[in-house]
Amino acid sequence: MNTTRSGRPALTRPDGTALRVLVVDDDPDLSEVLTGALRYEGWQVRAAADGAAALAAARELRPDAVVLDVMLPDMDGFTVLRRLHETQPEVCVLFLTARDAVEDRIAGLTAGGDDYVTKPFSLEEVVARLRGLLRRAGMARRPEPEEDPGLVVGDLVMDEDAREVTRAGELIELSPTEFELLRFLMRNPRRVLSKAQILDRVWSYDFGGRAHVVELYISYLRKKIDAGREPMIHTVRGAGYVLKPVTG
Amino acid sequence: MNTTRSGRPALTRPDGTALRVLVVDDDPDLSEVLTGALRYEGWQVRAAADGAAALAAARELRPDAVVLDVMLPDMDGFTVLRRLHETQPEVCVLFLTARDAVEDRIAGLTAGGDDYVTKPFSLEEVVARLRGLLRRAGMARRPEPEEDPGLVVGDLVMDEDAREVTRAGELIELSPTEFELLRFLMRNPRRVLSKAQILDRVWSYDFGGRAHVVELYISYLRKKIDAGREPMIHTVRGAGYVLKPVTG
DNA sequence: GCCCCTTCTCAGAGGTGCCTCAGAGCTGGG
DNA sequence: CCCAGCTCTGAGGCACCTCTGAGAAGGGGC
Numbered sequence: 001m002n003t004t005r006s007g008r009p010a011l012t013r014p015d016g017t018a019l020r021v022l023v024v025d026d027d028p029d030l031s032e033v034l035t036g037a038l039r040y041e042g043w044q045v046r047a048a049a050d051g052a053a054a055l056a057a058a059r060e061l062r063p064d065a066v067v068l069d070v071m072l073p074d075m076d077g078f079t080v081l082r083r084l085h086e087t088q089p090e091v092c093v094l095f096l097t098a099r100d101a102v103e104d105r106i107a108g109l110t111a112g113g114d115d116y117v118t119k120p121f122s123l124e125e126v127v128a129r130l131r132g133l134l135r136r137a138g139m140a141r142r143p144e145p146e147e148d149p150g151l152v153v154g155d156l157v158m159d160e161d162a163r164e165v166t167r168a169g170e171l172i173e174l175s176p177t178e179f180e181l182l183r184f185l186m187r188n189p190r191r192v193l194s195k196a197q198i199l200d201r202v203w204s205y206d207f208g209g210r211a212h213v214v215e216l217y218i219s220y221l222r223k224k225i226d227a228g229r230e231p232m233i234h235t236v237r238g239a240g241y242v243l244k245p246v247t248g
Numbered sequence: 249m250n251t252t253r254s255g256r257p258a259l260t261r262p263d264g265t266a267l268r269v270l271v272v273d274d275d276p277d278l279s280e281v282l283t284g285a286l287r288y289e290g291w292q293v294r295a296a297a298d299g300a301a302a303l304a305a306a307r308e309l310r311p312d313a314v315v316l317d318v319m320l321p322d323m324d325g326f327t328v329l330r331r332l333h334e335t336q337p338e339v340c341v342l343f344l345t346a347r348d349a350v351e352d353r354i355a356g357l358t359a360g361g362d363d364y365v366t367k368p369f370s371l372e373e374v375v376a377r378l379r380g381l382l383r384r385a386g387m388a389r390r391p392e393p394e395e396d397p398g399l400v401v402g403d404l405v406m407d408e409d410a411r412e413v414t415r416a417g418e419l420i421e422l423s424p425t426e427f428e429l430l431r432f433l434m435r436n437p438r439r440v441l442s443k444a445q446i447l448d449r450v451w452s453y454d455f456g457g458r459a460h461v462v463e464l465y466i467s468y469l470r471k472k473i474d475a476g477r478e479p480m481i482h483t484v485r486g487a488g489y490v491l492k493p494v495t496g
Numbered sequence: 497g498c499c500c501c502t503t504c505t506c507a508g509a510g511g512t513g514c515c516t517c518a519g520a521g522c523t524g525g526g
Numbered sequence: 527c528c529c530a531g532c533t534c535t536g537a538g539g540c541a542c543c544t545c546t547g548a549g550a551a552g553g554g555g556c
Contacts, residue, residue: 082280110448112284163440163484175543176486213545219504237502237553423532461534463514485513
């Protein structure tokens, strides 16, 4: 079975091979980070730095999805999208855009089921949105062909579409950051995650703050998830945190 | 089963295969948006930029419906329609036209069961009309052969043809925009919809306004639908809005 | 047992998102 | 021509969310 670098089972194409993703951004640092994060998901990733290179790479790679910066040195992201769709109408696109930029134009052109995130974003958000896109487009299937249960760890259940979390059937209200943090934990159960790792994945890449916020948000999550119950979030002193089912 | 990108079951042809739609418009941006939105419905879509290309594509695709701009660079939309009907009399046509244009001529020519929308339109409206056309023409069937319940979420019921909405049997009067917004919510129950998504789908593609109007209309809807009752419309701070039946 | 370092918790400042109200512009009907 | 309904803008205000700082609590090494 195709697996991620982290050992989790990967989201794959219907035929079981790795999903193919093309990353298009002219900032080499950002491109590097994105490429790494997506490879970590077990996907086959390729990068391009401008529109022309993107179209060329797309012809060769025939990607399932494209992560596409709106501002490219040679051409508009929308032009890239249109040209892409001419030859590969099935491809999904996730736009990257500055917050106060041409957000309305983006809005208009993503109506077809594509999506966008505004910079600065967290890697967890990009990955989540990309997974959502691919899942809805029917391009991806879960490794187990049976019913997709969503994210489940013990009696803790997360419905990403409804943005709902329940423990033992009881609804738990979470703030956006709490939700992202829990999603990251639930996608890596029984695995110790360092504060640095959490900071990298859940907080925006330009976040300058210190690891103290992670401790703080872990404590928030504990209050909401572990309050009066057998704890699922455990501290591993000097290493990080781990989420485990109660009888694990 | 054939499903939409959003995960909803798709409206299909009687034999269960995907409905085939041809989009004919010379504005590449608009064509792109329409194509995406219809694909999102789970349909097989193809685009053409002028009348000649449309006729050629129609011969090949043999579409169930055509979305047809009245003003094309090479020939009149009506001419396209006439030629289309020569070879494919069964095809449905949804005209796209400017508001103050030849509206009466359209009206005359759509008496045969075709329909039209005036620019600028919302995608929700185009999709709804196309679905209506196909359903009435007997070219589509609901995925479940049993009774078509229409749009129902909890005790909230929408009759799209009569443009009537009831909650707990009580009739609720809605303005056009309120109706469109509620329809979009009801077609995506238990799913958090961002303000940008809502803006894309419910407002016209050329609407430049801010997402603030969405908040405003949500508040209107709440007053009419949730007033004095268990609320069904919920705000998910930082994410969007979600419509849920009262008991879960 | 003592000390040091890590982690946890609390309280509060500042920012932001969202809701609501009031009103202007527009349109269509009487 | 006036009135009614609809749509959108702008401003005000509240509530929540996020992060900072400081002190308390706890674990491990010596």
